[in-house]
Amino acid sequence: STYAGYGCPDYGYSYAVEGLNAQDACCDCGGGSLPEGLSDNDIYLSQNPKYDYKSINIYDFKASRYDRTQLVDSPNVIDITTGEITPGDNNGSRLVTYLVNVSCDSCLGGGAYSGSFESASTSITITGFDDQSTACATVLAINNAGEYSPESGSACAVAGGCTDVDEDGICDDVDECIGEELACGCNDPGFTCDDGSVVCDESDCSSCAAGDLNDDTLVNVLDVVAMVSIVLSPDSEYNECADINGDGAINVLDVVATVSIVLGGSDARSADATSATMNREGGTLNISGNGYIGAVQMTLTHGADFSIELTDDAFVAEYKTEGNTTRLMVVVPNSEEIFTASGEYDVEEVIVANSNTLLSVVEPSSFELGAAYPNPFNPSTSLSINMPENGYVSVKAYNLVGxxxxxxxxxxxxxxxHTMTWDASSLSSGVYLITAEYAGSVATQKVMLIK
Known part of the structure; x- marks a missing residue:
């Protein structure tokens, strides 16, 4: 192709280009032809035919004509719904501009659309189309003299497939969050519920007041009983209304927190206990403390002949037995007695809490033989022994002649x-002595069998 200048004086210069488009031409004026012996990638420059030909390679020329670091790196972004244009990072660095004609049959709110956009960049992004809709475009080039190239063929694309990760309304997959990105989304602080918890949406707030398990707008002993039932049933489903301290578990601490709500925030009888002691005397198990005890939770294992009666001097007292395991809870006991039982049993777990925290539970450190219960009895009675350490023990019954x-x-x-039961159904009525021996220590008590 041969390109001629426009409105330029004739300085006798000429140039000829083969395979070179107008936007890459180095000369603004002139005309000429391609001499023999030069390749399509050479530009021939001559001031007068009598001078020797001089040529430069088109690729060398293009490298010197354009600074490659200044080429357009990001496209213009045009939103067809708002008309907002976000320029690319080097708009206008070309000698040629482009006219992009866009149209569709059903891409904007379900209807047709057509529009034209001019850009100096070789690529643009147009947003606002319906997701998964198809739009087509043709392109014309405009040189610096205002001449248009022939229109290109049509090319189509499907809208969508981009994630607006920073929620700025521009589908550019660029995370430009200002500040910390929160769990609910970029720059979304969430919603603060009435109880102070923060959630993503108001609908995520708890629908119940803390401790109001029966949803009657009141927190009272009925809710405490319902909560105790949940704690004593290992397979119970999680109930957010019962999780007062929000630790993801429902246990004795939630119970005492609910009791505190019911009783008006504190128990006026005494200050919180800091430790607790467990003692067994015959068939009775006692828990004592140096202050207020909010609840006692225990797990017992036993045989089929086991029976239990919880204290009736407490705010709430409940137990559940499944097979050979009994779980119990006594809430705000007013005395040291927790329960009375018959039959042998072992204490697998004991948890004691004051009004807000768990307490350490200690057992007597000396060898003791607890009082038998019942006494007098017929035909069996229960008694307990406290072992300070592992060891050999012997418990026997004697008549009065030894x-x-x-x-x-x-x-x-x-x-x-440890608790054990003595069945004296084969003996006659009378007084007997029960003697326990352990590591040189001997403990004896008198019992009476009445038939």
């Missing part, structure tokens, strides 16, 4: 409290 009438238990026992 004869062994029954071996209640004999063998190695673990440290802790």
């Amino acid at each position: 004869q062994v009438v029954s071996v209640i238990t004999e063998g190695n026992m673990d440290a802790g409290s």
